[in-house]
Amino acid sequence: MSAAGRDTRAELQAVAEKVVESARRAGAHAAESLVRDGSELHVKVRLGEPELVQEASSRALGLRVFSEQRAATSYTSDFTPDGIERFVRDAVAAALLSEPDPLHELPASEELARADALPELELWDEAALAVDAGAALAQARRGEAAARAADPRVTGSEGASYARVAGAVAFATSGGFAGAYRGTYSSLIVEPICDDADGKKRNGYWWTAARHLDALEDAEAVGLKAAQRTVAKLGARKPETCEAPVVFDPEAGRALLDLLFSVIAGGAIWRQSSYLVGREGSRIASDLVTVVDDPLIPRAPGSRPFDGDGLPTRRNLVVEGGVLRTYLCDLYSARKLGRRSTGSASRAIGGNPHSASSNFILQAGASKPNDIVRGVERGFYVTDMMGFGFNPVTGDFSRGAGGFWIERGELAWPVSEATLSANFDRLWQSIDAVGDDLTLRTATAGPTFRVAGMTVAGK
Amino acid sequence: MTRYNQHVTPSTQDPYVAPFASGGAFAIDAGLAGQILAAALGRGGDYAELYFEYRVSGDFVMEEQRIRTVGRGVLLGLGVRVLRGDATGYAYTEDLALDRMLEAARTAAQIAAGGGAPEPVRARPVELPSFYAPAASSLAVPGETKLELLRRADRAARAYDPRIIRAEVTLSEEIKEILIVTSDGRLARDRQPLIRLGVRAVAEGPGGRRQAGSSGGGGRLGLDYFDQPAAAPEAHGREAARIAIQMLDAVEAPAGEMEVVLAPGDSGILLHEAVGHGLEADFNRKKTSNYTDRMGRPVASALCTVVDDGTVGKSRGSINVDDEGNLPRRNVLIERGVLAAYMQDRISARHFRLDPSGNGRRQSFRHVPMPRMTNTYLEPGTDHPEDIVRSVKRGLYAKRFSGGQVNISNGDFVFSLTESYLIEDGKLTAPLKDVNLIGNGPDVLTKVTAVGSDFKLSDGMWTCGKDGQSVPVGVGTPTVKIAAITVGGTKVQK
Numbered sequence: 001m002s003a004a005g006r007d008t009r010a011e012l013q014a015v016a017e018k019v020v021e022s023a024r025r026a027g028a029h030a031a032e033s034l035v036r037d038g039s040e041l042h043v044k045v046r047l048g049e050p051e052l053v054q055e056a057s058s059r060a061l062g063l064r065v066f067s068e069q070r071a072a073t074s075y076t077s078d079f080t081p082d083g084i085e086r087f088v089r090d091a092v093a094a095a096l097l098s099e100p101d102p103l104h105e106l107p108a109s110e111e112l113a114r115a116d117a118l119p120e121l122e123l124w125d126e127a128a129l130a131v132d133a134g135a136a137l138a139q140a141r142r143g144e145a146a147a148r149a150a151d152p153r154v155t156g157s158e159g160a161s162y163a164r165v166a167g168a169v170a171f172a173t174s175g176g177f178a179g180a181y182r183g184t185y186s187s188l189i190v191e192p193i194c195d196d197a198d199g200k201k202r203n204g205y206w207w208t209a210a211r212h213l214d215a216l217e218d219a220e221a222v223g224l225k226a227a228q229r230t231v232a233k234l235g236a237r238k239p240e241t242c243e244a245p246v247v248f249d250p251e252a253g254r255a256l257l258d259l260l261f262s263v264i265a266g267g268a269i270w271r272q273s274s275y276l277v278g279r280e281g282s283r284i285a286s287d288l289v290t291v292v293d294d295p296l297i298p299r300a301p302g303s304r305p306f307d308g309d310g311l312p313t314r315r316n317l318v319v320e321g322g323v324l325r326t327y328l329c330d331l332y333s334a335r336k337l338g339r340r341s342t343g344s345a346s347r348a349i350g351g352n353p354h355s356a357s358s359n360f361i362l363q364a365g366a367s368k369p370n371d372i373v374r375g376v377e378r379g380f381y382v383t384d385m386m387g388f389g390f391n392p393v394t395g396d397f398s399r400g401a402g403g404f405w406i407e408r409g410e411l412a413w414p415v416s417e418a419t420l421s422a423n424f425d426r427l428w429q430s431i432d433a434v435g436d437d438l439t440l441r442t443a444t445a446g447p448t449f450r451v452a453g454m455t456v457a458g459k
Numbered sequence: 460m461t462r463y464n465q466h467v468t469p470s471t472q473d474p475y476v477a478p479f480a481s482g483g484a485f486a487i488d489a490g491l492a493g494q495i496l497a498a499a500l501g502r503g504g505d506y507a508e509l510y511f512e513y514r515v516s517g518d519f520v521m522e523e524q525r526i527r528t529v530g531r532g533v534l535l536g537l538g539v540r541v542l543r544g545d546a547t548g549y550a551y552t553e554d555l556a557l558d559r560m561l562e563a564a565r566t567a568a569q570i571a572a573g574g575g576a577p578e579p580v581r582a583r584p585v586e587l588p589s590f591y592a593p594a595a596s597s598l599a600v601p602g603e604t605k606l607e608l609l610r611r612a613d614r615a616a617r618a619y620d621p622r623i624i625r626a627e628v629t630l631s632e633e634i635k636e637i638l639i640v641t642s643d644g645r646l647a648r649d650r651q652p653l654i655r656l657g658v659r660a661v662a663e664g665p666g667g668r669r670q671a672g673s674s675g676g677g678g679r680l681g682l683d684y685f686d687q688p689a690a691a692p693e694a695h696g697r698e699a700a701r702i703a704i705q706m707l708d709a710v711e712a713p714a715g716e717m718e719v720v721l722a723p724g725d726s727g728i729l730l731h732e733a734v735g736h737g738l739e740a741d742f743n744r745k746k747t748s749n750y751t752d753r754m755g756r757p758v759a760s761a762l763c764t765v766v767d768d769g770t771v772g773k774s775r776g777s778i779n780v781d782d783e784g785n786l787p788r789r790n791v792l793i794e795r796g797v798l799a800a801y802m803q804d805r806i807s808a809r810h811f812r813l814d815p816s817g818n819g820r821r822q823s824f825r826h827v828p829m830p831r832m833t834n835t836y837l838e839p840g841t842d843h844p845e846d847i848v849r850s851v852k853r854g855l856y857a858k859r860f861s862g863g864q865v866n867i868s869n870g871d872f873v874f875s876l877t878e879s880y881l882i883e884d885g886k887l888t889a890p891l892k893d894v895n896l897i898g899n900g901p902d903v904l905t906k907v908t909a910v911g912s913d914f915k916l917s918d919g920m921w922t923c924g925k926d927g928q929s930v931p932v933g934v935g936t937p938t939v940k941i942a943a944i945t946v947g948g949t950k951v952q953k
Contacts, residue, residue, distance in 0.1 A: 053569060
């Protein structure tokens with residue numbers, strides 16, 4: 001089975017409905033099935049030569065069954081009739097091992113998304129599929145060549161990669177939902193390397209990605225920007241340990257937004273694994289901060305016409321002028337918290353649904369990014385972060401960071417081997433500038449923003 | 460769709476034997492493999508390899524004293540790789556019908572632009588060592604037996620202290636059967652068990668302050684893992700609770716450079732990040748590593764001997780054969796401070812004109828192999844661990860970690876502490892809030908000033924990610940002192 005060039009949605013939906021029916025026949029009281037197929041093309045060139053051409057299509061089938069409020073999940077890639085039958089039987093038997101949970105009920109039918117009236121989100125692009133391995137290699141070559149030609153200080157290359165995925169997903173439940181949608185996503189990344197005076201190598205990257213081919217940045221522009229970002233790191237050093245204002249560029253700031261989502265997700269709230277438990281309706285960020293989660297933006301990377309519970313998706317205003325308006329919940333989390341789902345469920349092929357962000361966006365502010373830097377006498381402009389130092393329960397945040405030191409409103413010299421730390425609650429409350437430079441290249445996105453003060457550790 | 464062996468019925472004896480094993484519905488032998496390999500070499504590739512994988516996994520989750528989820532998954536497929544010089548063609552299929560396997564072979568063959576096609580050598584079985592017992596997989600054990608393990612861990616965590624308000628326990632089990640057939644005549648089959656238990660406890664102190672603690676472990680074992688006293692479910696439950704309670708008293712961590720003592724065991728993460736990745740040969744072949752062209756030169760303090768060893772019995776990172784059909788070895792990477800070897804896969808070994816070191820690994824049949832670590836550790840030294848702590852006037856003692864990351868090119872690495880203590884006048888004092896350490900690999904290893912005699916290997920819980928591929932690994936170290944490393948706390952030293 002191949003997704004390329006063929007619309008498989010009806011086919012996948014039929015498989016999902018059949019699996020749900022088999023599960024009911026095998027004794028399940030309720031069942032949900034998620035079926036996916038996809039094709040991938042991934043090529044890489046390095047120093048002008050092809051390094052990898054990978055092409056394949058794949059598929060998978062996931063099932064969740066409820067038996068008297070006992071649940072089991074399962075997945076397989078075996079689609080033969082015998083394989084499916086055994087898979088269903090095993091899942092129903094496995095459910096008897098779990099313990100009853102009164103919240104294990106499918107959504108009421110009036111809550112379900114209307115499969116005949118799903119929003120058209122333009123997630124599929126035929127043109128993206130027309131790019132074959134040869135064309136993809138040519139794009140990657142152009143990007144890498146542009147980076148190498150841009151500056152004599154570019155001395156090496158990690159290569160350039162072009163990737164495309166295309167696939168369809170269908171979801172059916174014994175509660176009466178059956179729907180499917182499909183999408184494409186293409187990307188190009190260029191990764192040049194420079195040799196620094198102290199013998200260290202400096203690497204950087206730039207990339208472009210979009211569901212529709214015509215929204216990809218030109219390969220040469222990507223290469224050029226990759227080179228500029230890499231060369232700028234030459235001579236990077238540790239800053240002095242101090243308290244200072246910190247400006248996050250959109251690439252670095254995205255990581256903070258992902259962490260913010262993790263502590264407003266319904267699953268973290270009912271598990272009491274978030275410092276934002278009990279904070280709904282109160283101030284959690286400065287009044288410059290407005291965050292939405294919007295799955296209905298046409299052509300956006302994180303869009304989806306229905307959620308992992310089969311409920312309609314909707315735009316949720318999450319933080320409004322610094323005030324937390326709502327947690328984002330899947331059905332189970334919502335029931336745990338005694339409320340209604342926000343349509344924020346996602347489910348992996350063989351798992352339980354969980355709260356997940358869609359297009360999670362820090363809304364653009366009024367400031368020009370240059371002015372945000374210009375307003376800093378002495379501080380840190382962060383372009384990349386490393387590591388996982390975040391405790392969601394307490395909000396203690398500590399990460400490796402690199403970028404530029406700001407002196408008298410200018411990017412003065414490159415920084416590496418620094419760490420940033422602050423309590424996350426205070427970090428969001430002390431944002432004192434938000435830029436107007438928002439782009440929706442990634443599902444989690446935000447403009448440049450500035451935090452009034454954080455601890456920067458270096459020497 | 461054509462099936463080449465419709466007359467064969469699947470074995471019903473053991474439900475966890477691969478369909479491509481002898482007697483299975485899609486049994487693969489050397490002859491059939493040769494046919495697919497010939498197609499893979501049909502455009503003039505100079506090497507081809509088949510990687511069959513069958514993986515059955517199970518997971519159990521207990522939350523709020525209830526077994527909330529029982530999960531099961533089956534992964535089955537074939538990956539075909541064709542090499543032409545340093546270039547790789549790759550394709551895979553989940554359908555093991557012959558026509559689909561041949562189609563995957565022809566797709567992978569595209570990397571070669573034509574020319575003479577060498578015939579594959581008829582494959583012969585490679586005799587494999589046995590670093591993990593081929594014991595019955597835990598998957599075949601009745602579910603109820605496993606649920607009891609979760610309940611024991613849950614009870615122990617909650618009984619540890621009345622301030623424990625939540626416990627979550629997960630048990631993951633897996634059996635992976637692989638069959639590798641190469642065009643240069645190697646055929647290897649392996650069955651790799653893997654088990655892991657994890658406990659997370661949340662404590663609530665005065666004023667509603669909360670903290671979490673985690674403990675876990677496992678390895679290439681079945682349920683016999685839990686027979687070890689330190690690995691009993693109760694031990695992990697109590698340990699998770701202990702950390703959560705301890706951290707209720709945590710104070711702000713300092714910021715800036717200071718002396719750091721690493722506890723034995725999981726601190727091996729530092730080696731994994733600081734030097735391990737930089738010594739994977741692909742980065743050095745491409746001259747993108749900080750260790751490029753430094754073979755035979757000092758790269759660490761003379762106290763440091765760093766080893767990657769895929770042959771440690773039952774450890775999470777161990778393998779009987781790597782994912783390219785080569786045998787694992789004990790590879791000394793740094794010997795008394797001097798760079799001695801890189802970890803090789805097939806492509807890089809050919810580049811450096813060396814034997815593969817048994818480090819070619821991949822996440823699944825959907826992924827190309829590359830040089831990866833197995834169990835990476837620092838050999839023990841002669842210092843007494845207590846003396847090491849006693850020698851520190853003011854510093855940080857690093858005990859538990861949530862993970863690390865490295866930038867291969869410049870060697871900068873971070874690792875995140877979830878349990879650490881201030882050292883004052885040679886004694887551990889206040890527990891510190893979660894904090895990140897940052898350093899530069901080549902720089903930090905020159906600053907190792909003491910290595911303890913108390914070596915410990917991690918209790919299997921680590922997974923390493925590289926280029927989007929995850930593989931299970933082990934790490935290990937004795938107590939180690941580092942003269943200066945940047946601690947990323949919030950409290951600026953006056």
